[in-house]
Amino acid sequence: MEYFNFYILLSEEIKDGQFYLDEPLQKYTTWKVGGPADILYRPKNPQECAKVLQLAREFEVPVTILGVGSNVLIADQGLRGLVILTEGFNDIGWHEDQVTAGSGILLSYLSRMAAEKGLSGMEFAAGIPGSLGGAVVMNAGAYGYSMDQIIVSVKTLDMEGKTREYCKDELAFAYRYSIFKRKKELIFEVKLALQSGNTAEIKEQMNKYLQARREKQPLELPNAGSVFKNTGQGAGRLIESIGAKGWRIGDAQISEKHANFIVNLGQAKASEIKKLIREVQKAVKERCGVELETEVVFLGFEDNRR
Numbered sequence: 071m072e073y074f075n076f077y078i079l080l081s082e083e084i085k086d087g088q089f090y091l092d093e094p095l096q097k098y099t100t101w102k103v104g105g106p107a108d109i110l111y112r113p114k115n116p117q118e119c120a121k122v123l124q125l126a127r128e129f130e131v132p133v134t135i136l137g138v139g140s141n142v143l144i145a146d147q148g149l150r151g152l153v154i155l156t157e158g159f160n161d162i163g164w165h166e167d168q169v170t171a172g173s174g175i176l177l178s179y180l181s182r183m184a185a186e187k188g189l190s191g192m193e194f195a196a197g198i199p200g201s202l203g204g205a206v207v208m209n210a211g212a213y214g215y216s217m218d219q220i221i222v223s224v225k226t227l228d229m230e231g232k233t234r235e236y237c238k239d240e241l242a243f244a245y246r247y248s249i250f251k252r253k254k255e256l257i258f259e260v261k262l263a264l265q266s267g268n269t270a271e272i273k274e275q276m277n278k279y280l281q282a283r284r285e286k287q288p289l290e291l292p293n294a295g296s297v298f299k300n301t302g303q304g305a306g307r308l309i310e311s312i313g314a315k316g317w318r319i320g321d322a323q324i325s326e327k328h329a330n331f332i333v334n335l336g337q338a339k340a341s342e343i344k345k346l347i348r349e350v351q352k353a354v355k356e357r358c359g360v361e362l363e364t365e366v367v368f369l370g371f372e373d374n375r376r
């Protein structure tokens with residue numbers, strides 16, 4: 071394996087570092103697909119991670135960052151080099167109506183904690199199954215709200231291992247877009263500003279949103295949320311209008327419940343999901359004249375075109 075020597079070097083340089091060789095990534099994605107990472111790494115803290123990034127840079131090892139894999143399609147061949155899982159960045163500090171949290175914290179967990187503290191602003195995020203870091207990168211949102219409305223600042227490590235801090239205005243937020251879509255840095259901490267509210271009312275609103283998700287989304291099967299970004303008419307509606315609900319390649323299927331979801335019926339391969347995505351894009355373009363762009367991020371494919 072090409073990066074075996076780098077694995078040995080990491081194990082020597084970073085005492086107690088959590089490195090795993092040839093680790094299957096399907097365990098780390100909500101679609102339950104994806105081949106192995108040459109080296110999977112779970113940093114304990116940003117200092118340790120900075121050292122690893124410096125070494126990766128020095129030895130020209132490719133780096134991929136993964137939150138909880140709820141918006142990615144990882145190729146069946148897996149990912150070369152180092153894959154960094156952010157779940158170890160999990161400190162949380164509350165200060166009046168602000169919270170500073172590690173990027174590996176689950177958005178759903180942080181939303182519930184905010185509710186308990188009588189802080190409003192994260193209700194929309196209660197049912198988004200991503201990490202805080204992933205939600206910043208994607209500018210995740212729902213029901214008319216999105217992360218950019220609550221973000222104050224973000225701390226990152228660049229690919230040389232240097233710490234950087236950005237305030238919200240520097241992050242170029244737009245619909246499902248932030249500067250981190252084109253600038254590869256690892257977000258390890260995020261500061262959010264919430265407003266004081268009433269716990270019972272906040273929870274009631276969250277439950278309404280969660281109920282709406284259960285009714286509309288195929289949560290009983292592995293999926294990655296909305297596959298395509300919404301256009302004016304709504305991607306789901308367009309896909310439904312061409313009769314694509316139920317289209318299937320192998321075990322990858324356009325959900326019967328929600329046309330913008332592709333579900334894994336059991337043994338779907340990433341290649342099958344990708345093929346289905348391309349077929350839908352082609353058919354919607356031909357029949358509706360609309361170019362659907364994926365919200366889902368492709369990792370490890372030769373053609374990572376959205």
Ligand SMILES: Cc1cc2nc3c(=O)[nH]c(=O)nc-3n(C[C@H](O)[C@H](O)[C@H](O)COP(=O)(O)OP(=O)(O)OC[C@H]3O[C@@H](n4cnc5c(N)ncnc54)[C@H](O)[C@@H]3O)c2cc1C
Binds near residue numbers: 140141209287
């Ligand atoms: C059932 C379901 C419902 C969903 N509903 C919604 C919804 O309502 N709204 C919505 O916006 N999304 C939704 N999603 C999609 C997804 O949950 C969000 O985009 C989420 O924010 C992604 O976070 P993640 O940790 O899973 O990121 P990943 O999928 O792991 O990664 C996404 C991208 O971010 C990068 N990344 C992740 N963490 C970091 C980090 N710390 N630093 C730098 N880069 C990083 C990755 O390299 C990748 O490019 C849904 C998904 C599912 C499965």
